[in-house]
Amino acid sequence: MTEVSGSAIRLNDVAHVYESQDGTEVPALAGISLDIADREFVAVVGPSGCGKSTLLRIIGGLIRPTAGNVSIGGVNVVEPRQEVGIVFQAPTLLPWTNVLNNVLFPLKLLRGLRDADRTAAGDLLKLVGLSGFEQKSPRELSGGMQQRVAICRALVTNPRVLLMDEPFGALDALTREEMSLELLRICERFPKTIYFVTHSISEAVLLADRVVVMSTRPGRIVDIVSIDLPRPRSFELIQSPEFLNDAKRIRDHIFGQRMVTADA
Secondary structure, eight states: OOOOTTEEEEEEEEEEEEEOTTSOEEEEEEEEEEEEETTOEEEEEOSTTSSHHHHHHHHTTSSOOSEEEEEETTEEOOSOOTTEEEEOSSOOOOTTSOHHHHHHHHHHHHTOOOHHHHHHHHHHHHHTTOTTOTTOOGGGSOHHHHHHHHHHHHHTTOOSEEEEESTTTTSOHHHHHHHHHHHHHHHHHSOOEEEEEOSBHHHHHHHOSEEEEEOSSSBOEEEEEEOOOOSSOOGGGGGSHHHHHHHHHHHHHHHHTTOOSOBO
């Protein structure tokens, strides 16, 4: 497979097999090859258990693939890297400290804090509408506010790549839509290469430049849908013929695999 010019992430024939508790092997991924361009937003959809999150963890260096390899910027991924930020479904904030310290935590671990770091963290919190909440405890925040803090924490190191594993999956429908718009605004301000796992077809089409559709386990890529909707995007696009056609193409793959967990 020829690497795309300017690609940030390259997946080359990636496969992964888990060993279950009874010792049997469970194939999770098979033959995944994909180039993700620099500053491209790629959303990944597919049946539950198809390996979307496993692939995210492989890209992030959290687990090693059984076969194949992943590179970021031409360098093979063998461990977590500073240039990769990760946002999980649960915010996983530190409950014993305040919002500002949660955002600063990665910098404190990586190199120690500098004078300008608090200002940078404060600017991120202001961007997501949390100015004035710096000294609040995580338990004083709503779920959506906590996830905003988690996104700021992932961005504070200015990563090249942002991995997002169903970051809005635990939120109610209205908050989820609000967070989708928030993410679009953040991406305009701080363009990143984004790998975004979701079960929502609508969310994928609204946010992404391309949508990768995966098969049932072991996960394989069955289609890659280019989304040619104009940016900046809004929910008004959901009723456009282009949006509906893209969503239908993805949905046809999903329902063809008898998936019932995806939505549109």
